[in-house]
Amino acid sequence: MEKKIRWGILGCGRIAKTxxxxxxxxxxxxxxxxxxxxPGKANEFAKAYNVQCYYENYLDLVKxxxxxxxxxxxTHNYHHEHVLLCLENKKxxxxxxxxxxxSKQAEDLIKAARQNKVFLMEAMWxxxxxxxxxxxxxxxxxxxxxxxxxxxxxxxxxxxxxxxxYYFDPNLAGGAxxxxxxxxxxxxxxxxxxxxxxxxxxxxxxxxKVDEHAxxxxxxxxxxVAMMSSSFSIDIPHDAVICGTEGYIKIPYFSRPxxxxxxxxxxxxxxxxxxxxxxxxxxxxxxxxxxxxxxxLESDIMPLDESLEIMKMLDALRKEWGLKYxxx
Amino acid sequence: MEKKIRWGILGCGRIAKTxxxxxxxxxxxxxxxxxxxxPGKANEFAKAYNVQCYYENYLDLVKxxxxxxxxxxxTHNYHHEHVLLCLENKKxxxxxxxxxxxSKQAEDLIKAARQNKVFLMEAMWxxxxxxxxxxxxxxxxxxxxxxxxxxxxxxxxxxxxxxxxYYFDPNLAGGAxxxxxxxxxxxxxxxxxxxxxxxxxxxxxxxxKVDEHAxxxxxxxxxxVAMMSSSFSIDIPHDAVICGTEGYIKIPYFSRPxxxxxxxxxxxxxxxxxxxxxxxxxxxxxxxxxxxxxxxLESDIMPLDESLEIMKMLDALRKEWGLKYxxx
Numbered sequence: 050m051e052k053k054i055r056w057g058i059l060g061c062g063r064i065a066k067t068x069x070x071x072x073x074x075x076x077x078x079x080x081x082x083x084x085x086x087x088p089g090k091a092n093e094f095a096k097a098y099n100v101q102c103y104y105e106n107y108l109d110l111v112k113x114x115x116x117x118x119x120x121x122x123x124t125h126n127y128h129h130e131h132v133l134l135c136l137e138n139k140k141x142x143x144x145x146x147x148x149x150x151x152s153k154q155a156e157d158l159i160k161a162a163r164q165n166k167v168f169l170m171e172a173m174w175x176x177x178x179x180x181x182x183x184x185x186x187x188x189x190x191x192x193x194x195x196x197x198x199x200x201x202x203x204x205x206x207x208x209x210x211x212x213x214x215y216y217f218d219p220n221l222a223g224g225a226x227x228x229x230x231x232x233x234x235x236x237x238x239x240x241x242x243x244x245x246x247x248x249x250x251x252x253x254x255x256x257x258k259v260d261e262h263a264x265x266x267x268x269x270x271x272x273x274v275a276m277m278s279s280s281f282s283i284d285i286p287h288d289a290v291i292c293g294t295e296g297y298i299k300i301p302y303f304s305r306p307x308x309x310x311x312x313x314x315x316x317x318x319x320x321x322x323x324x325x326x327x328x329x330x331x332x333x334x335x336x337x338x339x340x341x342x343x344x345x346l347e348s349d350i351m352p353l354d355e356s357l358e359i360m361k362m363l364d365a366l367r368k369e370w371g372l373k374y375x376x377x
Numbered sequence: 378m379e380k381k382i383r384w385g386i387l388g389c390g391r392i393a394k395t396x397x398x399x400x401x402x403x404x405x406x407x408x409x410x411x412x413x414x415x416p417g418k419a420n421e422f423a424k425a426y427n428v429q430c431y432y433e434n435y436l437d438l439v440k441x442x443x444x445x446x447x448x449x450x451x452t453h454n455y456h457h458e459h460v461l462l463c464l465e466n467k468k469x470x471x472x473x474x475x476x477x478x479x480s481k482q483a484e485d486l487i488k489a490a491r492q493n494k495v496f497l498m499e500a501m502w503x504x505x506x507x508x509x510x511x512x513x514x515x516x517x518x519x520x521x522x523x524x525x526x527x528x529x530x531x532x533x534x535x536x537x538x539x540x541x542x543y544y545f546d547p548n549l550a551g552g553a554x555x556x557x558x559x560x561x562x563x564x565x566x567x568x569x570x571x572x573x574x575x576x577x578x579x580x581x582x583x584x585x586k587v588d589e590h591a592x593x594x595x596x597x598x599x600x601x602v603a604m605m606s607s608s609f610s611i612d613i614p615h616d617a618v619i620c621g622t623e624g625y626i627k628i629p630y631f632s633r634p635x636x637x638x639x640x641x642x643x644x645x646x647x648x649x650x651x652x653x654x655x656x657x658x659x660x661x662x663x664x665x666x667x668x669x670x671x672x673x674l675e676s677d678i679m680p681l682d683e684s685l686e687i688m689k690m691l692d693a694l695r696k697e698w699g700l701k702y703x704x705x
Contacts, residue, residue: 197590197611200528200604206622206642249577253600262525264594264602272581274592276528276604283525284642285620286627292613294534299614314534314612 054338055081057116057140059107059131060123061094064145068120069098071330077338081117084110107131111138118168118337121145124215126222126376129154132169136161141168143337147231150222150374152360159353168340170333170348171356173235177332180306180323181239184298188240192311194295197272199240201233201289201303204280208261216281217257222374224259226252226363230279232304233289234362237267237275240291244358245269252370253282260372267362305329382666383409385444385468387435387459388451389422392473396448397426399658405666409445412438435459439466446496446665449473452543454550454704457482460497464489469496471665475559478550478702479695480688487681496668498661498676499684501563505660508634508651509567512626516568520639521621525600527568529561529617529631532608536589544609545585550702552587554580554691558607560632561617562690565595565603568619572686573597580698581610588700595690633657 056078058065065083072078082102085091095103104110111119111134118141121131128149135142136158148171149155162169175181188196204225207216215221216228238244245267252263262280269275278285289303296313300306308322325332333351340348347353367373384406386393393411400406410430413419423431432438439447439462446469449459456477463470464486476499477483490497503509516524532553535544543549544556566572573595580591590608597603606613617631624641628634636650653660661679668676675681695701 195611197608198530198532198592198606198613200530202526202528204526204620249579249594251577251594251596251602262600264526264604266577266579266592266594266604268579272590272610274579274606276592276594276606278526278602278604280525282600283523283620283622284624284640285526286618286625286640290614292532292611294611296612297614312612312614
């Protein structure tokens with residue numbers, strides 16, 4: 050029988066639950082332990098997801114030798130601290146996005162992972178969805194020719210509509226960029242396969258001292274532009290489009306797509322439909338399992354240097370807006 | 378019987394033909410005369426569209442007292458000269474877009490129209506389509522709340538695909554901005570009802586010395602941004618989306634829409650379908666007829682000051698790119 054990878058979840062919030070559900074759809078994965086610092090929360094979580102072991106502090110989870118890998122599911126302001134805790138204890142990590150609060154923190158984690166020779170990956174689950182894998186295959190064949198424009202937006206009105214408080218809390222590194230903007234920015238890195246040469250942006254800092262709404266353009270050299278936005282103040286269609294000399298590809302719900310359409314110059318539009326199983330987070334868990342079994346320290350699909358580059362772009366945008374978090 | 382407005386067409390190119398066809402669907406319009414400086418061309422055009430009178434020079438058309446109004450259908454580099462010829466001879470004018478090559482020329486024409494007390498209007502036909510009239514009615518009711526983002530793009534690959542040469546001729550004030558970009562820019566003026574406070578852009582000047590591709594963002598104050606693009610080098614979906622605090626409206630083929638969809642926060646998406654008759658250019662002709670019959674010198678829907686503001690935005694973009702035409 051195939052050895053199951055034993056997962057631990059550090060932090061028991063909303064995304065932790067979604068991940069726990071997705072793990073049930075990964076054949077060689079088993080949720081072995083969970084931890085929360087909030088009394089009773091880990092126990093409740095363990096009962097709900099039938100987990101045998103739970104802890105009321107993070108160190109015990111990290112030190113649990115029966116746990117193969119830890120999913121860090123705390124708010125982003127804690128990623129640096131909690132990932133470091135894992136790595137220093139030689140525990141492989143899948144870290145929720147945004148990877149960290151800023152690129153300095155990301156560099157720290159990458160250095161720690163490499164020094165300790167421990168696996169680390171950003172939980173950019175989008176990259177592993179079958180629909181995106183196929184999109185990337187087609188892009189590698191230059192299906193739309195030379196790409197001149199990418200558009201990707203992610204925004205919804207959170208204010209005054211049962212908003213999660215942490216969206217607007219600077220102490221939790223809140224704001225639309227790190228929560229939503231990380232998707233279009235990461236997508237732009239995936240499509241252009243490099244970081245921009247220059248950035249132009251309008252960004253709006255809320256009275257809460259975080260960004261509520263922003264528009265940004267990245268330039269990658271002559272005639273190559275990504276136009277993106279992220280917002281907690283308005284609803285924006287959650288779509289991306291990749292335009293080139295031979296045509297364009299529309300990707301509805303580009304962070305969790307089940308289809309995309311290809312319109313090549315002078316041809317009929319074609320739709321490619323590839324649904325994902327479970328809630329989609331399972332594919333990134335599969336990638337982690339695969340990497341661990343192969344003894345890899347990084348994923349080829351979401352390598353650490355790329356996560357660092359994404360954090361640098363987010364830093365660059367915040368710098369333009371004058372947005373600095375209290376913990377920086 | 379209702380008096381028919383007698384139209385003259387100055388210039389017999391592609392758009393002139395489309396307009397001549399549309400006039401056949403305007404009950405109180407009649408195509409009375411056409412003119413072209415190319416020998417034989419006006420005659421041929423007159424035969425094809427059953428026009429009684431044709432001229433091989435423009436002055437004769439302008440001086441024809443039986444003609445009530447002239448549609449100037451020459452390339453944009455000639456608009457200033459030809460519109461002025463009409464106005465100085467007290468002949469009302471519908472002028473093809475872009476209104477002129479730059480705002481200085483636009484100011485000239487507006488001044489001439491007002492001094493001579495002659496009707497003048499930019500042929501921004503989109504504004505008069507029933508679908509856009511309904512869209513504007515809904516926007517005036519703030520249907521999507523406070524608008525924070527407008528996106529509008531217009532681009533297709535013209536290079537190497539039987540491109541009309543004038544697309545890339547600086548002597549004809551070519552380039553994607555004046556030919557295609559005028560649509561998103563005009564649309565942004567319609568939606569935000571004012572000109573931007575600031576502009577950020579990437580623009581790419583071709584070896585032909587005109588813009589082949591550009592991305593631009595306009596800002597109208599706190600949290601209000603339009604993101605637009607125009608291109609002759611890549612295919613871009615010809616769509617617009619208007620996003621606000623209450624939801625968004627998607628307008629496919631926004632320069633010539635037959636439908637749009639409204640998605641309000643927490644509600645199902647609704648589609649509004651309003652096809653247009655003929656090729657759609659007839660609605661602007663109807664507006665001109667109406668204005669002339671009412672003795673108006675400008676259209677309330679497409680007033681001259683607005684055409685001037687649009688030219689100023691196009692000037693501002695070209696200035697950022699360092700694009701100056703030989704005739705400037």
